[in-house]
Amino acid sequence: MTKDQIKFLKAIVQTPSPSGYEKSVRKLIKARMKTCCDKVQVDVMGNTIGILNPKADFRVMLAGHCDEIGLMVQNVTEEGYIYFNAIGGVDPALLPGMRVFIHSAKGDVPGVIGSKAIHMQRYEKGDKGTTQIHQLWIDIGAKSKKDVQKVVEIGDCATIDAGYLELKNNLIAARGLDDRCGAFVVTEVLRMLSKEKKLKIGVYGVATTQEEVGLRGATTGAYNVNPDVGITVEVCHASDFPTMNKNIVGDIKVGKGPSISRGPDTNPILCKLVQKTAKTSRIPHQMLASSRPGGTDTAVMQLTRGGVATVLISVPNRYMHSPVEVISLRDLENTAKLVAKTVLALKPNQNFVD
Ligand SMILES: [Zn+2]
Numbered sequence: 001m002t003k004d005q006i007k008f009l010k011a012i013v014q015t016p017s018p019s020g021y022e023k024s025v026r027k028l029i030k031a032r033m034k035t036c037c038d039k040v041q042v043d044v045m046g047n048t049i050g051i052l053n054p055k056a057d058f059r060v061m062l063a064g065h066c067d068e069i070g071l072m073v074q075n076v077t078e079e080g081y082i083y084f085n086a087i088g089g090v091d092p093a094l095l096p097g098m099r100v101f102i103h104s105a106k107g108d109v110p111g112v113i114g115s116k117a118i119h120m121q122r123y124e125k126g127d128k129g130t131t132q133i134h135q136l137w138i139d140i141g142a143k144s145k146k147d148v149q150k151v152v153e154i155g156d157c158a159t160i161d162a163g164y165l166e167l168k169n170n171l172i173a174a175r176g177l178d179d180r181c182g183a184f185v186v187t188e189v190l191r192m193l194s195k196e197k198k199l200k201i202g203v204y205g206v207a208t209t210q211e212e213v214g215l216r217g218a219t220t221g222a223y224n225v226n227p228d229v230g231i232t233v234e235v236c237h238a239s240d241f242p243t244m245n246k247n248i249v250g251d252i253k254v255g256k257g258p259s260i261s262r263g264p265d266t267n268p269i270l271c272k273l274v275q276k277t278a279k280t281s282r283i284p285h286q287m288l289a290s291s292r293p294g295g296t297d298t299a300v301m302q303l304t305r306g307g308v309a310t311v312l313i314s315v316p317n318r319y320m321h322s323p324v325e326v327i328s329l330r331d332l333e334n335t336a337k338l339v340a341k342t343v344l345a346l347k348p349n350q351n352f353v354d
Pocket of ligand 1: 065178179211234235
């Protein structure tokens, strides 16, 4: 990846964007789309749509969600402790002892999620068991409820302070790589395709919103774009670390290329086209069986209006929905390549009925 690409990736990864609070990350994506697209729109749901060839009849929609899971301020106690709820699939067991930022109108307010010392826990048998989110609180160092209210409002969102970390062998760790990877790939594919003079189809790259709380941005976004073909760029569960059972989740390794999903969410002809494109372009890839539809933006794109030919291409991800999600930059690069090549392989008025 180029220095410029890494800079953009870092910027979107480090910008908080819990579902419903995507404004800051949207600004970055919009600015980048503007450097290459014929048109850039933001709709009422906050989806950012970069368009190439807006006049073409045959349209392909690329969806990568720019929201992440997060926390939301629910209640403040008289003592000045802040109770919160989850935005999306947060694992409460990972939260005690974490540093957080509450993103308020006054700026980013630092805090910590309190955790009772192990010394104290030993004597209280009742404390054992699964942590529930309503048992946890954020401490911003405030003296009282009033002191909190000076900087934090009910309904402010918060994120864990876990930035971009470079690991060995081109791997990186961060929170919210699900699905900044997708938003990054969609934006980069628009940049790659904007240089193609022979592009015959309309390309609508959408950084969708509110995926983590029910695929909501893609639902209205797909209705609006009304595509013939939909390609979702997501992260998938890698199974190359201890405790994962390949017989249940499949054999997916970080660094071995994007996964191409097969299943009810995917159009078989389009899926074959992606596989063929990967082979002819010599892009490493892995096949992933997805027997249960509905978990990603693919599902809502597929079910838009009279139905859309969709496919799901994913970046293998370890420790999804944790503050230390791990992906390979090489996989990210190959995912962008595969999506761009697939779009170029599409013919206007292509048939997807077998
Ligand atoms: Zn996702």
